[in-house]
Amino acid sequence: MDLNKLRETAAGIVSREDVKYLIGWRRGTFGYRVSPYFIEDAAGVEELIFSPLCISNLATYLTLVERLPVPRGQQPDERKVALLVKGCDSRAVNQLLVEKGINRDRVIVVGLPCPGMVDWKLLAEKYPETEAPVEMRWQGDDFLLVHNGQEIVVPRAEALAEKCRLCRHPNPVISDATVGEPVQPWEPAEDSGVGEIEAKSAPERWAYWEEQFSKCLRCYSCRNVCPLCYCEDCILDRLNPTWVNRAFNFSENTAFHLARAFHLAGRCIECGECERVCPAGIPLGRLNRKLAKTVREEYGFEPGLDAEGEPFQASYRPEDPEEFIL
Amino acid sequence: MKNQGNPYIPHTATIVDTWYETGGERCIKTFKVVFDDPAVRESWSHRPGQCAMIGVLGVGESMISISSSPTEEGYLRFSVMKAGKVTTALHQLEAGDKMTVRGPYGNSFPVEEWKGKKILTIGGGIGQAPLRPIVEYVKANMKDYAGLTMIYGARTSGDLCFKNEFAEAAKCEGVCCHLSIDVAEEGWPHYVGFVPSLLMEVSPSPENTIAITCGPPIMIRFVLENLKKLNFADEQIYTTLENRMKCGIGKCGRCNAGHLYVCKDGPVFSYAQLKNVPEAFA
Amino acid sequence: MSAMLLPKDKWPEFTGRLAGKNLFAPALQGGIKKFAPVAAGDTVTLDEGNTTVPPKALLFPQTETLFRFAEGEEGMELPAIDEAAVLLGVRPCDARAMAIVDKLFRWDYEDPYYLKRRELATIIGLACSEPCLNCFCTSVGGGPASTEGLDILMVDLGESYLLEGLTDKGQALLDEFKDLLQEAGADALQRKEQLAQEAAAKIKRSVDTAGIPEALPGLWEDPLWQRVSAACLGCGICTYLCPTCHCFDIQDEVEGAAGRRCRMWDSCMYAEYTKHTSGHNPRPTRRERTRNRINHKYSYYVDKFGVIACVGCGRCSNLCPVNIDLIDILRQVKAAP
Numbered sequence: 001m002d003l004n005k006l007r008e009t010a011a012g013i014v015s016r017e018d019v020k021y022l023i024g025w026r027r028g029t030f031g032y033r034v035s036p037y038f039i040e041d042a043a044g045v046e047e048l049i050f051s052p053l054c055i056s057n058l059a060t061y062l063t064l065v066e067r068l069p070v071p072r073g074q075q076p077d078e079r080k081v082a083l084l085v086k087g088c089d090s091r092a093v094n095q096l097l098v099e100k101g102i103n104r105d106r107v108i109v110v111g112l113p114c115p116g117m118v119d120w121k122l123l124a125e126k127y128p129e130t131e132a133p134v135e136m137r138w139q140g141d142d143f144l145l146v147h148n149g150q151e152i153v154v155p156r157a158e159a160l161a162e163k164c165r166l167c168r169h170p171n172p173v174i175s176d177a178t179v180g181e182p183v184q185p186w187e188p189a190e191d192s193g194v195g196e197i198e199a200k201s202a203p204e205r206w207a208y209w210e211e212q213f214s215k216c217l218r219c220y221s222c223r224n225v226c227p228l229c230y231c232e233d234c235i236l237d238r239l240n241p242t243w244v245n246r247a248f249n250f251s252e253n254t255a256f257h258l259a260r261a262f263h264l265a266g267r268c269i270e271c272g273e274c275e276r277v278c279p280a281g282i283p284l285g286r287l288n289r290k291l292a293k294t295v296r297e298e299y300g301f302e303p304g305l306d307a308e309g310e311p312f313q314a315s316y317r318p319e320d321p322e323e324f325i326l
Numbered sequence: 327m328k329n330q331g332n333p334y335i336p337h338t339a340t341i342v343d344t345w346y347e348t349g350g351e352r353c354i355k356t357f358k359v360v361f362d363d364p365a366v367r368e369s370w371s372h373r374p375g376q377c378a379m380i381g382v383l384g385v386g387e388s389m390i391s392i393s394s395s396p397t398e399e400g401y402l403r404f405s406v407m408k409a410g411k412v413t414t415a416l417h418q419l420e421a422g423d424k425m426t427v428r429g430p431y432g433n434s435f436p437v438e439e440w441k442g443k444k445i446l447t448i449g450g451g452i453g454q455a456p457l458r459p460i461v462e463y464v465k466a467n468m469k470d471y472a473g474l475t476m477i478y479g480a481r482t483s484g485d486l487c488f489k490n491e492f493a494e495a496a497k498c499e500g501v502c503c504h505l506s507i508d509v510a511e512e513g514w515p516h517y518v519g520f521v522p523s524l525l526m527e528v529s530p531s532p533e534n535t536i537a538i539t540c541g542p543p544i545m546i547r548f549v550l551e552n553l554k555k556l557n558f559a560d561e562q563i564y565t566t567l568e569n570r571m572k573c574g575i576g577k578c579g580r581c582n583a584g585h586l587y588v589c590k591d592g593p594v595f596s597y598a599q600l601k602n603v604p605e606a607f608a
Numbered sequence: 609m610s611a612m613l614l615p616k617d618k619w620p621e622f623t624g625r626l627a628g629k630n631l632f633a634p635a636l637q638g639g640i641k642k643f644a645p646v647a648a649g650d651t652v653t654l655d656e657g658n659t660t661v662p663p664k665a666l667l668f669p670q671t672e673t674l675f676r677f678a679e680g681e682e683g684m685e686l687p688a689i690d691e692a693a694v695l696l697g698v699r700p701c702d703a704r705a706m707a708i709v710d711k712l713f714r715w716d717y718e719d720p721y722y723l724k725r726r727e728l729a730t731i732i733g734l735a736c737s738e739p740c741l742n743c744f745c746t747s748v749g750g751g752p753a754s755t756e757g758l759d760i761l762m763v764d765l766g767e768s769y770l771l772e773g774l775t776d777k778g779q780a781l782l783d784e785f786k787d788l789l790q791e792a793g794a795d796a797l798q799r800k801e802q803l804a805q806e807a808a809a810k811i812k813r814s815v816d817t818a819g820i821p822e823a824l825p826g827l828w829e830d831p832l833w834q835r836v837s838a839a840c841l842g843c844g845i846c847t848y849l850c851p852t853c854h855c856f857d858i859q860d861e862v863e864g865a866a867g868r869r870c871r872m873w874d875s876c877m878y879a880e881y882t883k884h885t886s887g888h889n890p891r892p893t894r895r896e897r898t899r900n901r902i903n904h905k906y907s908y909y910v911d912k913f914g915v916i917a918c919v920g921c922g923r924c925s926n927l928c929p930v931n932i933d934l935i936d937i938l939r940q941v942k943a944a945p
């Protein structure tokens with residue numbers, strides 16, 4: 001990855017009068033952490049990075065930023081927002097466009113072909129987090145870790161994030177500018193996580209999810225990080241009527257997760273953020289990928305590939321399978 | 327009064343009378359309630375300006391100002407605007423139905439300190455409800471105060487609360503009433519315009535006067551500005567705040583404006599206290 | 609009060625007997641470390657590090673019933689809180705957090721639920737020897753062997769544990785185990801001091817908190833709040849897993865003709881937390897909410913109760929998925945003009 005080229009591109013974009021800021025990543029404050037970074041002027045691009053640690057999907061900030069009422073006499077800020085996207089992230093942008101959740105004229109998409117990201121938790125056992133932020137780079141097919149001043153080659157298989165092992169779209173599917181050469185897509189691994197669930201009997205599945213949902217803390221980080229969970233008035237926050245009680249127990253927690261999973265069916269672009277942010281380690285990716293897999297295999301539909309396409313739920317065809325309808 | 331038992335357990339009270347103050351989608355209904363337990367009736371005491379958590383079991387509770395003065399004995403009054411889940415449920419209640427009450431909570435208007443002074447209330451819409459107890463208290467103890475001036479306005483004449491009481495009060499010696507509505511209506515004999523403008527029209531002297539204001543945040547902001555123009559000192563200006571509350575007893579966290587808990591340190595504050603609290607008028 | 613030694617070969621018997629006293633200790637449950645009940649026969653292993661979920665969850669459960677009610681019935685039924693419990697292996701930071709939160713729950717109106725559980729719980733602390741990366745207890749008045757909030761402090765001396773009784777409740781518990789314990793000598797106490805100093809020296813991250821409470825009011829409109837909150841997801845991780853965060857919501861649940869009023873953790877980082885019914889929100893964006901979180905801990909609480917409501921456990925920094933790092937925020941507060 002040519003960081004200079006990226007910073008140059010970013011500087012050009014944020015210098016434009018019609019651009020509010022560019023959302024990218026910068027080195028975090030310690031260990032393996034990387035922080036989403038909002039750049040408002042060309043000077044800010046010096047801290048911009050793109051490394052195997054930039055796993056977070058920045059598309060969520062397109063809808064997360066609060067839209068406050070414009071004070072009387074003032075004009076709304078109509079400037080564009082630019083953001084850096086990997087392949088998976090770009091699908092979220094497309095899906096938001098399909099749903100008219102964002103306006104195409106208001107976003108500038110900077111595509112970054114992605115050789116694959118690291119799940120730092122896989123590394124931390126062997127190379128513990130340090131006070132000083134670590135650096136990582138791609139080196140051939142593998143990763144190079146600079147840890148306590150030492151350069152360590154980490155084999156790809158040792159640290160590649162699960163979502164990247166399963167990735168089918170490492171190159172951005174939408175972009176206004178691309179930095180870097182397209183990467184050669186790799187053969188997606190077998191989804192052993194979903195396979196494990198599919199192999200279970202119904203009672204075993206129930207027991208599995210009961211254990212998982214019981215430990216949910218209801219911190220809503222999965223919902224908030226999800227680029228496609230952007231309802232202004234979320235059913236889960238509704239008090240009147242209260243659809244899901246705030247009480248923390250298996251039943252309410254399950255209602256929460258199932259409501260979210262169903263709302264994401266045919267929309268989830270498998271960026272894996274829900275699972276990454278969960279402090280309780282609930283394998284939410286498996287749940288969402290199972291639904292995505294059903295949509296893909298049964299209906300031949302993959303969301304977020306075509307900004308001009310129609311949403312899954314609006315794409316009924318007479319030949320759609322219906323064996324599961326009782 | 328410090329609740330000796332479990333502060334989360336409400337008392338049940340029976341509604342003895344209700345009426346609508348205003349109409350429309352966000353109508354205001356007044357409830358007159360009496361505690362079911364004679365011991366609670368006996369021990370209950372509140373001061374003007376305090377609030378209570380009133381509610382419906384199975385729905386929830388809302389912090390509502392006690393709109394009756396302690397000088398009105400034997401019952402409590404609450405005037406409630408229909409807005410959310412709890413207030414909508416309360417609005418379905420009629421005389422004979424039960425509601426729950428716990429409190430009283432918060433501080434109160436320093437009526438003792440104010441003895442010998444002229445009292446000026448400036449209210450807007452439902453904001454008159456927290457001011458009503460001070461009005462009634464001063465009326466009942468007129469000999470202790472140098473006069474009472476009330477400025478009150480609402481969007482339309484149909485949105486004014488306590489209309490009959492204003493008419494009655496105007497007849498009392500030492501009491502002045504000034505009413506306003508935002509837009510002209512046929513047959514409206516009083517002022518037309520916003521409350522802060524009416525305040526300038528009335529132009530009360532700050533001398534030996536305490537001004538108390540309550541209403542929508544935007545109204546409060548302009549009233550404060552105008553009171554300053556009229557040379558009221560910060561210490562002469564009081565307001566009563568509200569914020570979202572759950573516990574009412576300083577535990578649940580949400581009602582703070584800066585370092586002040588509205589439920590415990592308030593709801594009554596002088597402008598001298600609030601002017602440096604950045605969230606107070608947020 | 610006494611200082612006793614528990615030889616490690618007596619550990620299984622010690623914990624086995626404690627298990628009969630409604631014992632809770634750190635355990636991995638479905639991949640998440642939290643305080644879990646210990647049954648007779650369970651092995652209790654105290655390893656390094658801290659639990660993801662702080663032990664506050666035992667005294668201030670994520671959801672608890674305040675009372676139950678039923679249609680046509682007078683009065684309300686209160687939950688019984690009458691079972692004594694022993695919490696084993698509580699880190700000194702988390703115990704200090706309890707002592708800090710006690711002040712709030714005792715303030716004026718006493719909170720009977722929290723205080724009853726607190727009274728019924730005997731807290732056995734475990735001094736830290738290997739601080740985690742984001743531990744900064746020594747920056748906020750604590751330390752790896754701080755005793756505040758504890759009934760007994762336990763220190764791993766290698767061959768044995770040193771158990772110091774700190775309160776009558778703690779001492780009474782130690783007295784029950786006299787047969788397993790031996791009097792600790794001056795050398796053991798010396799060793800403890802030495803270990804505590806060594807552990808404190810291993811703390812990597814720190815921030816000079818002096819002056820922060822005084823500086824915060826003047827930084828109300830500082831651009832730092834926009835900067836540090838821009839990436840915030842507005843989720844509840846930092847507050848739910850904070851040992852001093854104590855904010856809650858109250859909701860009613862009804863099933864058929866009966867129901868309960870319950871309270872559950874709430875977070876100042878949620879938009880709904882302060883949103884008025886009218887739709888008006890005094891803290892409309894993540895900027896104001898982040899500012900409130902920091903001010904509540906480092907200014908308002910100091911104002912009201914004379915102590916910073918942060919014990920430097922580092923959970924918020926550790927667990928934030930977008931690297932919103934309290935230590936970094938505090939450093940920015942220090943550096944602000």
